[in-house]
Amino acid sequence: xxRFVDDTLAQLVHQDRLxxxxxxxxxxxxxxxxxxxGMRVINPFAPGVGAQEASPEAGQGVAxxxxxxxFEANPDDLNPFTMTSLVSALVTEQVYDTLFIFDQNLVSQxxxxxxxxxxxxxxxRFTIAENATFSDGSRVTSExxxxxxxxxxxxxxxxxxxxxxxxxxxxxxxxxxxxxxANPFAPMLGYLSWHFNPIISKAFYExxxxxxxxxxxxxxxxxxxxxxxxxxxxxxxxxxxxxxxLPYLDEMEYVVLPDDQAxxxxxxxxxxxxxxxxxxxxxESFVDNPDWAVYQVSTLTHATTYINCSEGxxxxxxxxxxxxxxxxxxxxxxxxxxxxxxVSGYIPAPDQAWAIPVDELPTYHTNLxxxxxxxxxAGYADGFDVTLRVSPLYVLDTANxxxxxxxxxxxxxxxxxxxLEWGSLLDAWVNKDFELLNILLLGQPDxxxxxxxxxxxxxxxxxxxIVDAELDALLDQARATVDVEQRxxxxxxxxxxLDTLVPTLFYxxxxxxxxxxxxxxxxxPMPNASAPYMKSIWIEQ
Amino acid sequence: xxxxxxxxxxxxxxxxxxxxLIVFFSVRMVPGDIVLVLxxxxxxxxxEQRAQLRRNLGLDDPAAVQYVKWAGDVLQGxxxxxxxxxxxxxxxxxxxxxxxxxxxxxxxxxxxxxxIPAGIVAALRHGTRTExxxxxxxxxxxxVPDFWLGTMMLLVASRYFGWYPGAQYVSFFQxxxxxxxxxxxxxxxxxxxxxxxxxxxxxxxxxDVMGSGYIVTARSKGLREAVVLRRHAFRNALIPIITVIxxxxxxxxxxxxxxxxxxxxxxxxxxxxxxIADRDYPVIQATxxxxxxxxxxxxxxxxxxxxxxxxxxxxxxxxx
Numbered sequence: 052x053x054r055f056v057d058d059t060l061a062q063l064v065h066q067d068r069l070x071x072x073x074x075x076x077x078x079x080x081x082x083x084x085x086x087x088x089g090m091r092v093i094n095p096f097a098p099g100v101g102a103q104e105a106s107p108e109a110g111q112g113v114a115x116x117x118x119x120x121x122f123e124a125n126p127d128d129l130n131p132f133t134m135t136s137l138v139s140a141l142v143t144e145q146v147y148d149t150l151f152i153f154d155q156n157l158v159s160q161x162x163x164x165x166x167x168x169x170x171x172x173x174x175x176r177f178t179i180a181e182n183a184t185f186s187d188g189s190r191v192t193s194e195x196x197x198x199x200x201x202x203x204x205x206x207x208x209x210x211x212x213x214x215x216x217x218x219x220x221x222x223x224x225x226x227x228x229x230x231x232x233a234n235p236f237a238p239m240l241g242y243l244s245w246h247f248n249p250i251i252s253k254a255f256y257e258x259x260x261x262x263x264x265x266x267x268x269x270x271x272x273x274x275x276x277x278x279x280x281x282x283x284x285x286x287x288x289x290x291x292x293x294x295x296x297l298p299y300l301d302e303m304e305y306v307v308l309p310d311d312q313a314x315x316x317x318x319x320x321x322x323x324x325x326x327x328x329x330x331x332x333x334x335e336s337f338v339d340n341p342d343w344a345v346y347q348v349s350t351l352t353h354a355t356t357y358i359n360c361s362e363g364x365x366x367x368x369x370x371x372x373x374x375x376x377x378x379x380x381x382x383x384x385x386x387x388x389x390x391x392x393x394v395s396g397y398i399p400a401p402d403q404a405w406a407i408p409v410d411e412l413p414t415y416h417t418n419l420x421x422x423x424x425x426x427x428x429a430g431y432a433d434g435f436d437v438t439l440r441v442s443p444l445y446v447l448d449t450a451n452x453x454x455x456x457x458x459x460x461x462x463x464x465x466x467x468x469x470x471l472e473w474g475s476l477l478d479a480w481v482n483k484d485f486e487l488l489n490i491l492l493l494g495q496p497d498x499x500x501x502x503x504x505x506x507x508x509x510x511x512x513x514x515x516x517i518v519d520a521e522l523d524a525l526l527d528q529a530r531a532t533v534d535v536e537q538r539x540x541x542x543x544x545x546x547x548x549l550d551t552l553v554p555t556l557f558y559x560x561x562x563x564x565x566x567x568x569x570x571x572x573x574x575x576p577m578p579n580a581s582a583p584y585m586k587s588i589w590i591e592q
Numbered sequence: 593x594x595x596x597x598x599x600x601x602x603x604x605x606x607x608x609x610x611x612x613l614i615v616f617f618s619v620r621m622v623p624g625d626i627v628l629v630l631x632x633x634x635x636x637x638x639x640e641q642r643a644q645l646r647r648n649l650g651l652d653d654p655a656a657v658q659y660v661k662w663a664g665d666v667l668q669g670x671x672x673x674x675x676x677x678x679x680x681x682x683x684x685x686x687x688x689x690x691x692x693x694x695x696x697x698x699x700x701x702x703x704x705x706x707x708i709p710a711g712i713v714a715a716l717r718h719g720t721r722t723e724x725x726x727x728x729x730x731x732x733x734x735x736v737p738d739f740w741l742g743t744m745m746l747l748v749a750s751r752y753f754g755w756y757p758g759a760q761y762v763s764f765f766q767x768x769x770x771x772x773x774x775x776x777x778x779x780x781x782x783x784x785x786x787x788x789x790x791x792x793x794x795x796x797x798x799x800d801v802m803g804s805g806y807i808v809t810a811r812s813k814g815l816r817e818a819v820v821l822r823r824h825a826f827r828n829a830l831i832p833i834i835t836v837i838x839x840x841x842x843x844x845x846x847x848x849x850x851x852x853x854x855x856x857x858x859x860x861x862x863x864x865x866x867x868i869a870d871r872d873y874p875v876i877q878a879t880x881x882x883x884x885x886x887x888x889x890x891x892x893x894x895x896x897x898x899x900x901x902x903x904x905x906x907x908x909x910x911x912x
Contacts, residue, residue: 121759125866127630127676133645135631210641264678280677280684281858282760306759310853313759316746320756336751474624474871481628481642492633500636511639 112299112573112589121314121326122305125280130263131249132202132209137493137580140246142278144581145286145303146186147249147269150177150196151240152583153496155575157402159244163191163270172235172533173218179226185252185270186289193228196220198253200230212504213242235531237538241497246581272298272586281307298586299573318343324568330446331391334564346565347391348576351399351494354383354451356439356556359486361516364435371553373425375414378458383558387450392561397549398501398542399560401578405498405542412550422462434463439487441468442476448489451558455487483514494579498542503530506554515554522548593899596907597892604888611884612666612877616659619868619876625651626675626871649675662877672874674867681878684863689882691761692859695782695852696844698775700837702783703790708833710787711794712821718799726791733788739850742781746854749777759856778855782848786840793836797829804828830901838894842887 126139131147134140152162161167166178183191197220203209204217216236221229232239242248255268267275270293273286284305288298306323308314311333314326318337328334337343364370380394396415398406409415426432441452449470456466466487471479479485495501503526504510508518525548529541565576573587627645631637646652653661665672671681714726749755757774764771801807802825810820849861860879867875899905 119759125677127870128678133648135627135634135637135641135645137632137634206640207644207647210638210644212636212638212641262678279687279858280679281688281856281862306856308759308856310743310856312743312747313854313856316750316756317759319750320754322756322759472622472624473869474622474629476624477628477632478623478625480633481639490633492635495636504636512635512637514635 112587113592114296114299114589115301116299116590117302117304118300118325118571118588118590119304119306119323121308121317121323122284123307123309123314123327125307126278126284128264129267129275130261131247131251132263134247141580141582142275142284142305143249143267143269144246144271144583145273145585146267146271146275147251148183148191148271149244149246149249151244153244153577153579153581155577155584157577157579159240162244163196163250164243169533173232175230175232175239176223177228177230179228180293181226183270183293184291185255186268186274186291187252187255188291189252189254190225191250191252191270191293192225193222194225195250195253196228197222198256199249199251202251202256203248211242211248213238235533237530237533238497238499241495241499245496246583273303283307292586294586299589300585303585318566324571326566328564328566329561331389331562331564334566337566342569344567344569344574346567346574346576347562348565348578349393349401350560350563350578350580351401352580353395353399353492353560354387354447354558355490355492356451356455356558357480357485357488357490357515358554358556359483359488359516360518360552360554361483363437363486364429364431365437365486367429367431368552369425369429370431372414372551373422373429373462374459374464375550375553375556376416376418376422376425377462377464378455378556378558379417380409380415380558382458383451383454386454387447388559388561392559395557395560397546397555397557398498399494401560402494402498402501405539407543407546412546414550414553419461426462432463434465436465436467437486438467438469439489440471440476440479440485441489442473443470444473444476445491447561448491452489455489455556480514483516496579499530502526502542502545502549506549506552517552517554519548519552522552593896593907597896600892600895604885607888608881608884612663612881613659615877615880616662616873617655619871619873620655622871624871626873627651629870630676651675662874666878666881671878674872674875676867676870676872676875681875684875685860685878685882688858688860688863690763691852691857692845692861694764694771694775695778695848695857695859696841698779699782699786699844699848700841702779703786703840704837705787706783707787707790708794711791712798712826714791714795715798715802716821723795726795730788730791733784733791736785737850738781738785738848739854741784742778742851742854745777745781757855761856761858774855774857778848778851778857781851782844786844789836789840790833793833794829797832798825801825801829827901831898834894834897834901838890838897842890845886845890846883 124138126142127136128134129139129143131143134143148163150162150164151159154160163179163183164177165180168176170176177196179191179193179196185191200214200217200220203211204214216232216234216239217230218233219231221231223229249269252268256263259266272289272292272294274289275284276287277285284307286303288301292298306317308317311328311330314323315333317323318326334345337345358365358371360366360371384390384392384394393400394409396406396409396412400406400409426434439452439455441448443449452468456468459466476488476490480488480490504512506513506515506517506522507526508523522545525541525545529538529545532538532541565574567574570591572589572591573584575584575587577583625646626649627642631642650658662672671685673679674681674684710726710729714723717723757777758770761774762770807820807824810824846861849865852859852862860883863875864879867879899907
């Protein structure tokens with residue numbers, strides 16, 4: 052039996068992830084370094100700031116009141132089985148609950164599942180909270196968990212890749228379910244903590260004949276009352292929410308305001324009390340303003356250039372290494388993201404439990420002499436032409452393309468930038484129709500998500516088309532190893548191996564900005580583009 | 593007249609069929625589809641997962657089969673459902689069309705109220721500093737993008753006056769005051785640029801007419817200048833002005849996308865452009881078809897208005 056076996060979830064799941072606190076360390080803004088650990092408010096003079104260090108437990112806050120928040124886009128499919136967009140998940144996470152939940156440091160914590168056992172590496176036993184109910188008052192049972200997980204596995208419904216690791220599911224009793232895996236699959240709990248994978252009521256699904264695209268009912272803190280496209284998404288408090296005392300807010304409304312400046316104006320005009328921004332520019336006027344609390348949050352979204360390793364000069368690992376040696380990633384960060392973020396390797400830097408420091412990646416040390424020598428050794432001392440595909444939708448992608456174009460000139464690689472409309476770029480990416488392609492990649496719930504799917508030779512999402520037997524073996528081993536320390540050691544090897552193969556160029560992860568009316572307490576920003584803390588938001592009287 | 597109208601209405605049918613065919617097949621030729629766009633850069637979504645989503649949405653059928661099915665539904669008044677939201681497109685358009693129509697009418701009013709008087713003044717004060725000033729204002733209106741003007745007005749109002757017109761649309765019948773406060777800034781933003789072209793057209797049309805023989809005759813009869821202008825000059829100058837208004841109205845009813853976005857107005861333009869970005873085929877097909885129909889109807893209305901303004905124009909069975 053493995054050391055993996057333990058009877059408490061907190062010990063079982065990535066204990067060392069607490070070190071991820073650094074990801075939310077403060078950064079210097081406008082020349083002012085705050086120099087404190089933990090999530091920070093940029094404006095240290097905003098009222099009530101001190102109370103926002105951590106998410107309050109139920110009972111600390113004051114119930115009542117409402118919130119209007121500026122929201123960037125419309126949700127689409129709200130059916131958890133089929134939804135794929137981040138915006139939809141931001142809505143459904145307020146309505147549905149997951150078995151486990153990530154805390155601010157991305158540690159999986161108990162949620163619907165309050166007791167967890169692992170008799171061996173392929174058997175997980177989950178016990179649901181006795182008092183867990185859906186918003187219609189019905190209990191969340193092991194039948195619902197079995198139905199949901201089987202739905203995610205079903206190739207004609209959820210078709211989730213992670214759920215294919217599940218072999219069978221047995222109902223032990225009304226609140227206990229046993230999941231039997233075909234093989235050890237370490238990332239399982241991470242995926243069960245992800246807000247893309249909540250538990251669905253079997254009865255509700257059947258009553259609606261599976262059409263959950265527009266109707267919702269879950270065991271989450273809020274009920275989706277109304278969605279008017281391009282206008283608003285209204286939630287009301289779930290009176291049957293099983294976590295006593297939560298949520299604090301009676302009502303919550305996401306006002307759809309796609310334009311940055313419109314959200315700025317709505318904040319200033321008092322129409323909304325919160326909004327998030329991807330860029331610093333619209334936020335600038337709120338910083339150092341005592342009427343607002345501004346949060347700078349590191350994210351897992353990473354700026355990337357995919358390299359097609361299957362043909363031409365780019366198929367030669369020495370050429371790809373030369374490219375990595377030739378670029379100065381800090382210049383990318385400073386030029387494209389105005390310095391708001393941090394240089395990142397193959398696993399996003401904020402994921403400190405798994406990401407090795409970039410200093411330990413040899414090709415991250417810019418060295419033009421080494422780069423030129425590698426180009427010469429590969430027979431490309433005179434360089435070559437290559438096309439980089441990019442979409443103007445994201446300014447960071449196009450800015451990165453220009454910096455890359457400039458820097459690769461140093462080793463005689465002439466980069467032609469080809470701009471594509473966003474949908475066309477996604478088409479090229481998915482169909483591997485590129486030489487180089489810039490894209491911002493989203494965070495994953497487990498380091499496996501950054502590695503196996505992207506680089507294993509048998510993975511359909513290996514878009515760089517890298518093929519390396521040694522890497523495959525390491526990736527398979529890491530996927531099957533549930534012991535945390537052994538797994539960490541494997542991921543060190545994987546990242547170092549990737550630094551020799553260079554199937555992608557990673558540059559940095561960037562920061563996002565949250566502007567809040569400082570009367571709203573309990574804001575605990577997450578690095579993974581989710582907002583589970585909304586249930587803990589309360590208004591200071 | 594009725595025969596003429598009927599014939600014009602009948603000629604719209606092949607135009608609409610042609611547009612529907614072009615739109616239906618051209619949007620499918622563009623790389624990417626809604627499944628790709630919605631899953632975005634999630635590197636964990638597998639091809640199997642995407643294929644299943646395409647089957648769920650009926651995107652795996654041959655395009656010709658999809659067209660026949662869609663056209664059959666349209667003939668029965670069913671524009672289908674949005675692939676993105678699964679909401680009825682008819683319902684969405686019904687909710688959005690009043691917003692676009694109101695913005696178009698208010699913007700046209702702003703344009704008329706500024707453009708026509710300014711054009712008349714510029715024509716009457718031909719060669720003076722007044723005309724120069726009016727032309728300068730027109731040049732400003734033509735040069736400044738409506739979305740920039742709108743954004744500036746919005747930011748100045750919220751930053752310096754703490755006033756925001758409202759993040760959510762309220763219909764005129766629900767709350768006229770709130771409704772007008774929401775529309776005032778976008779109507780000005782769009783109306784200013786419209787007024788510039790109207791002013792220029794009014795000025796040049798009036799200048800043309802003012803040199804005509806019948807104006808000299810009217811003046812020599814001893815008529816007051818205001819009467820000459822109202823009865824003889826302006827009425828005859830109206831034809832090109834109406835043409836410009838008709839063209840602009842067609843443009844406005846297609847939706848002023850960026851202004852709708854800046855002011856969070858849930859209009860048809862924003863709906864269409866978002867659908868194009870999302871590859872939401874049924875929405876693109878339905879809205880383009882609807883906009884085409886509106887433009888054709890406005891064109892017919894403008895032609896009929898010519899006959900009203902100028903009795904010399906007659907539409908009969910001989911066909912003009």
